[in-house]
Amino acid sequence: MFDIKEIRSQFPILNQQVNGKPLIYLDNAASSQKPISVLETWQKYYEEINANVHRGIHTLSQLATEEMENSRKKVQHFINAKHDYEVIFTRGTTEGINLIAYSLGNSNFIKKDDEIIISYLEHHSNIVPWQMLCERTGAKLKVIPIDENGILQLDFLDQNLSEKTKIVSVNQVSNALGVINPIEEIIAKVRKLSSALMVVDGAQSVPHFEIDVQKLDCDFFVFSGHKMYAPMGVGILYGKEEILEKMQPFHGGGEMIATCSFDKTTYAGLPFKFEAGTPNVGGNIALGAAVNFMKKVGVQNIRNHENTLLEYAQKKLLEIDGLKIYGEKAKRAGVVSFNLEGVGIASDVGMILDKLGIAVRTGHHCTQPIMDFFNVAGTVRASFAVFNTLEEIDALAEGVKKAQRMLM
Structure with a gap:
């Protein structure tokens, strides 16, 4: 009921x-408001645990690690990712898209005259990082047009997708108009006409839809917690394992290393390669509580x-x-x-x-x-x-x- x-x-x-x-x-x-269950989860962490994760043998650190990794698993099942280590904690959708753009740029994936396709319906967070990548690499940005109803004109993809296309990045729902983009059709066209990587901005869809990243067959899916009843400063980047493994880290520092010396540093495995520094532990745990809330309501x-x-x-x-x-x-x-x-x-x-x-x-x-x-x-x-x-x-x-x- x-x-x-x-x-x-x-x-x-x-x-x-x-x-x-x-x-x-x-x-x-x-930004959505927060239910009591999310607020209490966040408060309980700081009142009863409040320790850093992955680094300590003491009880509180182990409890914090267990709670945060359980939250990662909740998100994994919520979006139906194949593995929990394909779920990367970020500060939000903006950081997730920047991570992808920066890392692919540093991985020599994008070269001069390659092409990146976005749409007219994008938030600045799904425009500016790709513009910056194009400026760094000499790639070209192309834009799917809209009609007077804000509906994407997908015949643009039929005419412009090619082997030059390296990335297609489109939101599932427009934050400005609420327009639902036919993301399944877009992905099908990308798979048929190019070998491009498919990025889905799910910031405005996760609060409203059931998400299945395996069924979508997207390469990346990014979203923010604060639009789905979780705290601000928390987000998720999902990426396919085989692609994430090939990507360079976004930030350098603690946690993301396997070994570190003055001569050479090697990087940790997934997901930690992309989670440098002390995470927002309380917020990440509270994101799991938001998932629980949405699942309980349905x-x-x-x-x-x-x-x-x-x-x-x-x-x-x-x-x-x-x-x-x-x-x-x-x-x-x-x-x-x-x-x-x-x-x-x-x-x-x-x-x-x-x-x-x-x-x-x-x-x-x-x-x-x-x-x-x-x-x-x-x-x-x-x-x-x-x-x-x-x-x-x-x-x-x-x-x-x-x-x-x-x-x-």
């Missing part, structure tokens, strides 16, 4: 007021609930004259991104909503190319999670109407 009242009771932050109004938190695409139950919210939000918002939803006709997940005709600055709408206790995101959402395509400076973005309700959508719609009356 999906009991929204019971679910909401697990999120203590929802009990507070903002500007004298009950908090309505609709900024989950930026990922499909979360998806169904959020679909109901999205459909209802689109219906209510489109009843407002002069409101435009971007990507309205595309298949979407968890996000409605809109503007009011005649209101030039999205942040003005966001500030009025904030006075009503409603938290939304305004601006370009780290996706300036998308905003340029639609010829806007930014949008108002409401994004949903398992704890949101239809009544909150009603409040959002009424708040937007009030903002419209005040700003027109």
